[in-house]
Amino acid sequence: MDMKKMSQDCKRASIMLAALEAEKKNTALAQIAEALGESKPDICRANMLDLAEGKKAGLKEPILKRLKFDEQKIDAVIDGINSLIKLPDPVGKILEARELDKGLILNKVSCPIGVLGVIFESRPDALVQISALCLKSGNGVLLKGGSEAKETNRILSEIIAATAKSAGVPDGWIQLLETRADVNEMLKMNDYIDLIIPRGSNEFVRYIIENSAIPVLGHADGICHCYIDEFADSDMAVKIVVDSKTQYVSVCNAVETLLVHSSIAGKILPLIKAEFDKKGVAIYGCGRTRDYISAETADENSWKTEYLDYMMSVKVVDSLDEAIEHINRYGSRHTDTIVTENKQNAEMFMSLVDSANVFHNCSTRFSDGYRYGFGAEVGISTNKIHARGPVGLEGLAIYKYKLYGTGQTVDEYSAGRKQFTHRDLDKNCTD
Amino acid sequence: MDMKKMSQDCKRASIMLAALEAEKKNTALAQIAEALGESKPDICRANMLDLAEGKKAGLKEPILKRLKFDEQKIDAVIDGINSLIKLPDPVGKILEARELDKGLILNKVSCPIGVLGVIFESRPDALVQISALCLKSGNGVLLKGGSEAKETNRILSEIIAATAKSAGVPDGWIQLLETRADVNEMLKMNDYIDLIIPRGSNEFVRYIIENSAIPVLGHADGICHCYIDEFADSDMAVKIVVDSKTQYVSVCNAVETLLVHSSIAGKILPLIKAEFDKKGVAIYGCGRTRDYISAETADENSWKTEYLDYMMSVKVVDSLDEAIEHINRYGSRHTDTIVTENKQNAEMFMSLVDSANVFHNCSTRFSDGYRYGFGAEVGISTNKIHARGPVGLEGLAIYKYKLYGTGQTVDEYSAGRKQFTHRDLDKNCTD
Numbered sequence: 001m002d003m004k005k006m007s008q009d010c011k012r013a014s015i016m017l018a019a020l021e022a023e024k025k026n027t028a029l030a031q032i033a034e035a036l037g038e039s040k041p042d043i044c045r046a047n048m049l050d051l052a053e054g055k056k057a058g059l060k061e062p063i064l065k066r067l068k069f070d071e072q073k074i075d076a077v078i079d080g081i082n083s084l085i086k087l088p089d090p091v092g093k094i095l096e097a098r099e100l101d102k103g104l105i106l107n108k109v110s111c112p113i114g115v116l117g118v119i120f121e122s123r124p125d126a127l128v129q130i131s132a133l134c135l136k137s138g139n140g141v142l143l144k145g146g147s148e149a150k151e152t153n154r155i156l157s158e159i160i161a162a163t164a165k166s167a168g169v170p171d172g173w174i175q176l177l178e179t180r181a182d183v184n185e186m187l188k189m190n191d192y193i194d195l196i197i198p199r200g201s202n203e204f205v206r207y208i209i210e211n212s213a214i215p216v217l218g219h220a221d222g223i224c225h226c227y228i229d230e231f232a233d234s235d236m237a238v239k240i241v242v243d244s245k246t247q248y249v250s251v252c253n254a255v256e257t258l259l260v261h262s263s264i265a266g267k268i269l270p271l272i273k274a275e276f277d278k279k280g281v282a283i284y285g286c287g288r289t290r291d292y293i294s295a296e297t298a299d300e301n302s303w304k305t306e307y308l309d310y311m312m313s314v315k316v317v318d319s320l321d322e323a324i325e326h327i328n329r330y331g332s333r334h335t336d337t338i339v340t341e342n343k344q345n346a347e348m349f350m351s352l353v354d355s356a357n358v359f360h361n362c363s364t365r366f367s368d369g370y371r372y373g374f375g376a377e378v379g380i381s382t383n384k385i386h387a388r389g390p391v392g393l394e395g396l397a398i399y400k401y402k403l404y405g406t407g408q409t410v411d412e413y414s415a416g417r418k419q420f421t422h423r424d425l426d427k428n429c430t431d
Numbered sequence: 432m433d434m435k436k437m438s439q440d441c442k443r444a445s446i447m448l449a450a451l452e453a454e455k456k457n458t459a460l461a462q463i464a465e466a467l468g469e470s471k472p473d474i475c476r477a478n479m480l481d482l483a484e485g486k487k488a489g490l491k492e493p494i495l496k497r498l499k500f501d502e503q504k505i506d507a508v509i510d511g512i513n514s515l516i517k518l519p520d521p522v523g524k525i526l527e528a529r530e531l532d533k534g535l536i537l538n539k540v541s542c543p544i545g546v547l548g549v550i551f552e553s554r555p556d557a558l559v560q561i562s563a564l565c566l567k568s569g570n571g572v573l574l575k576g577g578s579e580a581k582e583t584n585r586i587l588s589e590i591i592a593a594t595a596k597s598a599g600v601p602d603g604w605i606q607l608l609e610t611r612a613d614v615n616e617m618l619k620m621n622d623y624i625d626l627i628i629p630r631g632s633n634e635f636v637r638y639i640i641e642n643s644a645i646p647v648l649g650h651a652d653g654i655c656h657c658y659i660d661e662f663a664d665s666d667m668a669v670k671i672v673v674d675s676k677t678q679y680v681s682v683c684n685a686v687e688t689l690l691v692h693s694s695i696a697g698k699i700l701p702l703i704k705a706e707f708d709k710k711g712v713a714i715y716g717c718g719r720t721r722d723y724i725s726a727e728t729a730d731e732n733s734w735k736t737e738y739l740d741y742m743m744s745v746k747v748v749d750s751l752d753e754a755i756e757h758i759n760r761y762g763s764r765h766t767d768t769i770v771t772e773n774k775q776n777a778e779m780f781m782s783l784v785d786s787a788n789v790f791h792n793c794s795t796r797f798s799d800g801y802r803y804g805f806g807a808e809v810g811i812s813t814n815k816i817h818a819r820g821p822v823g824l825e826g827l828a829i830y831k832y833k834l835y836g837t838g839q840t841v842d843e844y845s846a847g848r849k850q851f852t853h854r855d856l857d858k859n860c861t862d
Contacts, residue, residue, distance in 0.1 A: 015759060019782045098804055104793060106803055113815045114785065194815035209644050215816050236838040243840030328446060350833050351450045354545065362535060362836025371844070372537060372832070373529055373853035384544045384625035385646050386817035389832045401803070401820045402781050405793025407667040409674030413802070422804035 003185035007192035013172035014140030022089035028167035103406035112138035114194040122146035137396035144177040187212035219382035221332035222252025229340030230261040288316035356389040434616035438623035444603035445571030453520035459598035534837035543569035545625040553577035568827035575608040618643035650813035652763035653683025660771030719747035787820040
């Protein structure tokens with residue numbers, strides 16, 4: 001595979017795709033949804049090959065489960081495409097309009113980022129979701145899925161590419177990579193790729209960040225915290241901790257560390273322990289935690305651990321400040337929640353905790369594009385620039401400045417013959 | 432200098448600074464402006480030392496001119512601070528508000544990025560402008576100025592740090608680096624620094640991008656184009672080309688390559704040549720250009736050259752498409768302008784040219800934060816994510832998601848006992 005040629009083709013297509021009207025993109029999406037429906041037997045057949053190969057290779061049950069792409073899952077991605085069509089077009093919105101001077105109008109207009117390189121895990125659903133998001137937002141995309149889903153990914157990308165082409169989408173906007181070596185080549189394509197979105201293990205994401213000069217959007221760790229304040233309602237606290245920890249343990253927005261205010265620890269810890277015993281959650285506690293409940297001994301390393309399992313670190317703290325400091329020190333700027341009836345403490349926590357998602361009196365598991373109502377999600381970002389938290393369509397758009405003049409030169413303004421007016425215009429009127 | 436400790440201190444201060452009210456930040460800025468006014472003699476004395484040292488070291492006149500920081504320049508930066516105070520606070524704005532369910536409200540709220548590492552050129556004005564922008568936007572900052580401005584930068588940063596501290600700004604938010612070795616150390620501080628903004632030569636910016644895993648905002652090249660369409664007004668075209676090329680040759684938004692439609696080349700090129708002869712601009716032309724006017728021979732390399740001098744590459748093209756393709760191939764996504772009376776061609780150009788700033792019938796020199804009315808500018812970004820074009824206060828802010836609940840767990844929604852409402856709220860009412 002010639003990665004340079006693939007990237008160049010994708011870049012060239014992305015320029016034309018950026019100018020494609022919303023209606024054409026939506027028509028293409030509708031036809032892709034239809035084509036996927038019609039190709040169910042072929043897709044399932046390809047998926048069977050992957051599943052058979054996976055079983056032969058000894059893949060574990062949870063991986064095989066994610067790899068499976070049956071009629072029901074195909075219907076789900078088709079539903080997803082149909083809701084995506086209904087979302088407003090993220091491209092071409094006038095974000096700001098300003099008169100610099102009479103006859104010199106500046107518009108800040110949303111536009112696609114360009115070419116994205118997306119590396120995702122074994123679920124073939126991801127290929128459909130990501131390429132649909134890219135098409136809707138006008139971005140070209142280089143996709144690399146799990147090698148265990150090779151056959152499924154190939155047929156899905158072929159259906160999407162062919163259908164989009166016949167619907168008038170510039171050819172080349174979607175390209176499928178098949179090997180890990182291709183990924184390494186892709187990381188060098190700074191001239192053609194604008195953003196890399198890696199989804200996968202912490203080590204993998206770190207590897208990408210360290211080995212590419214292309215900006216990366218995503219997150220490595222997900223060490224999320226729940227802080228039970230001295231003014232917490234105990235019943236609510238127990239409910240939120242249990243949901244945050246056990247509703248789905250292997251995901252990035254599950255809680256890993258519980259912080260409890262010392263004045264409430266004696267009351268709350270036994271209640272949590274009782275619930276955790278039912279669910280089989282092991283506790284790694286600090287010395288003071290172990291004064292109240294039986295637990296394994298936590299050490300410095302416990303605060304840095306993302307268990308993704310039925311395990312949790314617990315620490316007793318003496319103040320809101322101590323909780324905030326602990327989170328900013330050991331957390332991964334992902335999602336942290338405070339349980340308290342004291343609004344001032346809640347605001348202080350939400351203002352000083354330096355995370356993408358800061359919650360009051362609810363479970364950390366809510367930090368998710370679907371639950372936020374974004375319709376679709378390419379991932380959760382813990383970056384501090386561009387897009388943060390769950391990233392939907394908007395995170396795949398940037399803007400350009402369009403300046404409409406009538407022959408103006410800078411010299412006229414520098415020499416003082418003309419003055420800028422800098423008057424904000426109603427952006428809704430210039431639409 | 433212990434870079435890790437400096438970065439940690441800056442990070443710690445930035446967390447508190449993020450929560451500082453607008454009024455306190457503005458008071459601090461006003462006191463800094465006042466302190467700079469009162470310290471004029473000391474600042475000028477420090478600057479004299481730098482100038483004397485610079486002369487002894489044989490620095491050239493243009494560098495000495497930029498290095499000079501006299502009463503007039505101090506007044507200019509004081510004016511700058513005073514206009515910055517009047518700009519709205521970029522922090523704490525509710526960008527989106529959505530009811531996820533009754534009693535479960537999601538707010539997307541603007542907040543500072545965190546800690547910025549800014550490396551700037553010899554002008555001491557930059558230190559004051561950048562630190563004022565950072566304070567206003569609630570960001571901590573590690574600053575590295577030109578070593579030739581050592582004494583001036585030191586006294587300026589001391590005045591700013593001390594005044595801000597006495598006005599209640601958390602100590603440590605501003606830190607001055609003094610050596611190139613410090614910069615190399617800074618590039619490794621991923622854990623504490625959120626964004627690097629390098630200002631300087633192309634080679635330097637590339638070095639930074641390749642040697643840090645921290646996101647970088649800025650631009651390396653500035654190869655800007657002017658395209659004279661077949662439907663251009665010749666007088667306007669000449670005026671715009673002359674301004675774009677000669678109004679200030681050594682800056683990134685000056686034009687480097689002129690593209691002319693073949694049907695108008697015979698008429699327009701001699702007119703431009705006549706003006707360029709007066710200004711002493713050397714032309715490097717393609718074969719067809721040299722059919723019309725005398726010029727040096729352009730080669731493949733000419734299209735990739737940022738002269739920053741009285742020199743320009745000229746190419747005759749046969750269509751708007753060819754012009755767009757040339758710009759997307761050789762340009763640096765900075766600023767490009769089309770001169771035409773044909774609105775459709777202008778829109779096509781502005782839509783398909785993949786640059787941060789795309790202009791119609793005006794000079795490329797307009798791409799600048801002050802001319803755009805941003806009040807202040809940290810630099811011009813050719814990145815395709817986060818901030819693009821001139822970057823002002825807004826580009827130094829990101830957002831966080833604040834979710835206000837009343838005890839909700841995800842399990843209730845997954846199990847179907849509750850449904851999301853996903854109702855957009857009027858964000859102005861929740862302010």
